[in-house]
Amino acid sequence: MRLNINSGSTRVGDVEIHEVFRVTELDAGHRVEANTLGGIAFDSTVSHGNIPFSQESLHAIEAQLAIIIPCMDEDQSILDGVLHGIPHECLIIIVSNSNSSNFKAECTLLTDFCHNAKRPGIIVHQGDEGLAYAFHSAGLPELVVETSLPQGKQKNALYIRNGKGEAMMIGAAIAKLAAKQFVGFIDADNYVAGSVHEYCKVYAAGLHYALHCTEHNQTTSSKDITQLAAESNSMVRIKWNSKPKVKDGQLVFEKSGRCSRVVNGWMNRFLNAIVDDTTQNAVIQTGNAGEHAMSLNLAMELRFATGYAVEPFQLVNAWEQFGGQTSTYKQKDHTMVSKAPLLRKVQILQIETRNPHFHDVSKGNDHIEGMQVQGLSTIYHSSLTPPKLKDELRVYMKENFPTVVGANGEPERARVYPPLGTMDFGIFRTAMKSYPKTLKVIDDTTVWRRAT
Known part of the structure; x- marks a missing residue:
């Protein structure tokens, strides 16, 4: 695989979220340039451009990667296609309800x-x-x-x-x-095995890049993939290339879904408020990324939210825990205490794929609105949200989701776990x-x- 990397990023304390990378080639060929870092053609002086990943480097991650498929009464033929798309080296874990x-x-x-x-x-x-x-x-x-x-x-x-x-x-x-050492998540309602396969390859390429992008040859050359992964705090979030819809008898390849447009917009306002950025950057393109992967080390540190709040809450919680705030969960009694600095920073990559994303769209408008509100609630109830932004968000939800939120526009707080x-x-x-x-x-x- 070959990725086009982006030099732009935004830092919040120990968390660096990168602007969108893109898949240049699904298969970069069997030869990779000689000057490589862990199987990546990598030059520490270059912060953008096309980077090929060898098959060996991808397989090294896949051998340590569990693909988790949450599933509830999905069509068996669709789930069968999802299974066929997962690379052979990955461990498949289905969690069924x-x-x-x-x-x-x-x-x-x-x-x-x-x-x-x-x-x-x-x-x-x-x-x-x-x-x-x-x-x-x-x-x-x-x-x-x-x-x-x-x-x-x-x-x-x-x-x-x-x-x-x-x-x-x-x-x-x-x-x-x-x-x-790594976990990746794939939705069970994906209609196209080829897109599932691409997502998993993107996970492997992104996670491999994250292992090396903050350290150079002299510090990583003596470490194998297991040692690096044990220290890694990395996440890869998929940005779909398109989400096709049928409109007036025509297949329209929309670049973002209804949930993504709403949650990404408010997540960017939230991020800009945290970093006090008046330029109003739109760094966040994956607020609702159902397809994402992370190092197991990071999965053990982050708190998970219930339901469809889980994906946007991962971003919010990363900033709350590692963004320079003074408190987080304590291991034994769950009281709030200061957290020690991380040995390795949290690297969050957003990568745009090539395959369009076809999935079940029959769940109706109520389902979509519920997902939108659950995502926005993670911003609304965050301790980092400035009062002005919180008031504006409450007004927005009251006007746009009156049947989902309270009378004053306040959304229900998502259940969050240790x-x-x-x-x-x-x-x-x-x-x-x-x-x-x-x-x-x-x-x-x-x-x-x-x-x-």
Whole structure:
């Protein structure tokens, strides 16, 4: 793959978010220039231009990358296409919240695919009681709901809360058990296997670039990919090339969706307010990026929000935690304390792909408005939001989403969880092993390694 990198970026404390990179070539050829850094043709004096990535450098990331697919009652043929698009070296993890018959079909689908492709895969149901018990025991009871059972039962039932953000947390925790260093997220309603494949390749290229873009040959040459990944705080967010719609019988390749236009606009106003930038830059192009990847190290540090607030909240929380503020979560009791400086800065890359993004568009306007408000709520309720911007946002939501927000325009605050890194993964691993039917693992040699 070959990327066109952009020299522009905005810093908020220890967080650097880069302006949009673009895919120049899906396949850069089998030869990469001789002067390379970790398989990248890289010159530390050049801050823009086209950079090719060797197949070896992409495969090195993919071998450490778990692709997590949150899924709820999706069309089996579409999910099948998603599976076929994921590069062979990546570990597939499906987190399903489907009804029982569909979940059974998903298990069969993944099993058949993995056997035919001779690769590992994992599927788990979000409502599994053993999964809830493991999170509860390991120190993350906030993710779990306890239901009272009739008298005579030995214990109350536990289950994980519903929501996409919750599914992503489950997948990331399982990826850590599988000793992976990176996690990527792919929506289950993507109609085109080729775009799924491109997204995963972009994840690999972006993550590989982020490992090297702040350090040069003399500091990275002695480290392998596992050592670098263990120190990395990096994220890659996909900007779709287009999102086609049928209008008046014609296929129109729109450059952004309804949610993206709204959330990106307000996210840029938010960012400009944080950095006190009067030029009104539009750096943020991926506020609602459902397709994104990150180092597992960063996934353990960030807090996840429920539902569709999860993707925009990742940006907000990165700025809250690492943007020079004085407080963040403490590991044991979740009180607010000062956070030590990061060994490596948070690098957030935004990369525009070549494939158009076709996905399910049948969920209706109410669904879209709900997603928009959930995204905007992460800005509205942030401790970093200036009062003036907060007032303007409240007026906007009152005028545009009167059936979703409160009478005064205030949106509901999204549920936000403690970081996954606050869990005891030794306890989590032991608890999961005590419920052997919770995970369906194809080729289980990849999973029960000792959690790092």
